[in-house]
Amino acid sequence: DVCVLGSFMKDLVATAERRPLPGETLHGTGFAEFLGGKGVNQAIAAARMGARTAIVGTIGEDRYGEEFLDLLSTDGVDTGWVVRHPELGTGVGLPLVLPDGSNSIIIVSRANAAITPDDIAAAGEVLTGSRVLSVQLELPVEASRAALQLASTAGATTILTPAPVGPVDASLARYVDILVPNEVEAAALTGLDCDDESQVPVIARKLAEEWDLRGCVVTLGSRGAFVLDRERDLELRVAPHRVATVDTVGAGDAFCGSLAASLAEGAALADAVRLANAAGALSTTVNGAADSAPNRSDAQALLDA
Numbered sequence: 001d002v003c004v005l006g007s008f009m010k011d012l013v014a015t016a017e018r019r020p021l022p023g024e025t026l027h028g029t030g031f032a033e034f035l036g037g038k039g040v041n042q043a044i045a046a047a048r049m050g051a052r053t054a055i056v057g058t059i060g061e062d063r064y065g066e067e068f069l070d071l072l073s074t075d076g077v078d079t080g081w082v083v084r085h086p087e088l089g090t091g092v093g094l095p096l097v098l099p100d101g102s103n104s105i106i107i108v109s110r111a112n113a114a115i116t117p118d119d120i121a122a123a124g125e126v127l128t129g130s131r132v133l134s135v136q137l138e139l140p141v142e143a144s145r146a147a148l149q150l151a152s153t154a155g156a157t158t159i160l161t162p163a164p165v166g167p168v169d170a171s172l173a174r175y176v177d178i179l180v181p182n183e184v185e186a187a188a189l190t191g192l193d194c195d196d197e198s199q200v201p202v203i204a205r206k207l208a209e210e211w212d213l214r215g216c217v218v219t220l221g222s223r224g225a226f227v228l229d230r231e232r233d234l235e236l237r238v239a240p241h242r243v244a245t246v247d248t249v250g251a252g253d254a255f256c257g258s259l260a261a262s263l264a265e266g267a268a269l270a271d272a273v274r275l276a277n278a279a280g281a282l283s284t285t286v287n288g289a290a291d292s293a294p295n296r297s298d299a300q301a302l303l304d305a
C-alpha cells in the first residue's frame with residue numbers, strides 16, 4: 001500500500017497577452033481550472049498503477065475541497081485521512097500564462113500550510129500501516145518530518161521529492177530512504193550540473209552519501225532518468241521513451257507516484273524506475289497534472305513495446 005502526504009492546490013489559470021501593469025485591470029484571453037498539488041497528483045498516479053493508495057493532507061470546508069474528494073475517490077484513493085480545516089480554505093494557485101507559454105504564479109497555501117504534527121499523529125495508523133510513504137516539500141516541514149519519522153520507524157520505505165526547489169531541512173534526511181530530485185532540484189542540492197551527462201552519476205552518489213540514502217533517482221525530463229540503488233550496488237541510466245509530448249506539467253509527480261506503487265509491490269528500485277519512466281513519459285502526452293497520469297496497462301504496454 002502507498003500513502004502520500006502532500007498538498008492540494010486548485011489552479012485557476014488565466015491567459016493574457018502580457019502581465020498587467022501596477023494598478024491596471026487587463027482583459028485576459030482565456031481561463032481554465034485544474035485540480036493539482038503534488039500530493040494529489042502523486043496519489044492519483046499511484047492509484048492508477050494499481051496500488052491501494054491513501055492521501056494525508058488538509059483542505060478547506062469549501063467547494064474546492066469537495067472537488068478534490070470527488071476526484072480522488074473516482075480513482076479509488078482513500079481520502080478518509082484528509083483533514084478539513086474549519087476556517088482556512090483549500091489551497092489555490094493563480095498562474096498567469098503568456099502567449100510564449102511562460103508563466104508567473106501566485107500560490108496561496110491556505111489549509112495546506114495549517115497541517116500540524118498533531119494531524120500527522122492522528123493519521124498514524126495509515127502512515128505506519130503503509131509499505132511506502134511519499135512526501136514532497138509543499139507542506140510545513142514539521143508535518144513532513146513527523147510523517148517520515150513515523151513511517152520510517154514502522155519499517156515503510158520513504159520517498160522524498162525535494163520539490164519545489166529550495167533549501168531542504170537537514171533533519172529530514174535521516175528518515176528518507178529514496179530521494180527523487182529532478183534536474184533543477186539536483187543542481188540546487190549539489191551545485192553540480194545535470195546537463196553534463198557525466199555529472200549525473202556523481203550527483204546521485206553525492207546525494208546518496210550526504211543523505212545516507214538507500215537509493216537516489218534523478219529524473220532528467222526528456223532524457224529519461226538515472227537510478228542509484230545502494231542496496232544492490234547498482235547504477236543504471238534509464239533511456240527515455242519517445243512519445244508525442246504536449247504538456248510536461250506533472251510528469252515528475254506521475255513518475256514518483258508510479259515509483260511508489262511499484263516499490264509497494266516489492267519491485268526492485270531499478271524496475272520501479274523503469275515503470276515510472278514509462279508513466280512519466282505517458283503523462284506528457286496529456287494536458288493537465290493530476291488527471292494526466294496514465295493507467296497501469298498503458299504504462300506496461302509502453303514498457304513492453
Ligand code: ADP
Nearest residue numbers: 182219220221222224225251252255277280281
Ligand atoms: P519534473 O516534472 O519534476 O520536472 P521531469 O521533467 O524530470 O520531472 O520528468 C519526470 C520523468 O517523466 C522523466 O524522468 C521521464 O521519465 C519522464 N518524462 C518527462 N518528460 C518527458 C519527455 N518529454 N519524454 C519522455 N519522458 C519524459
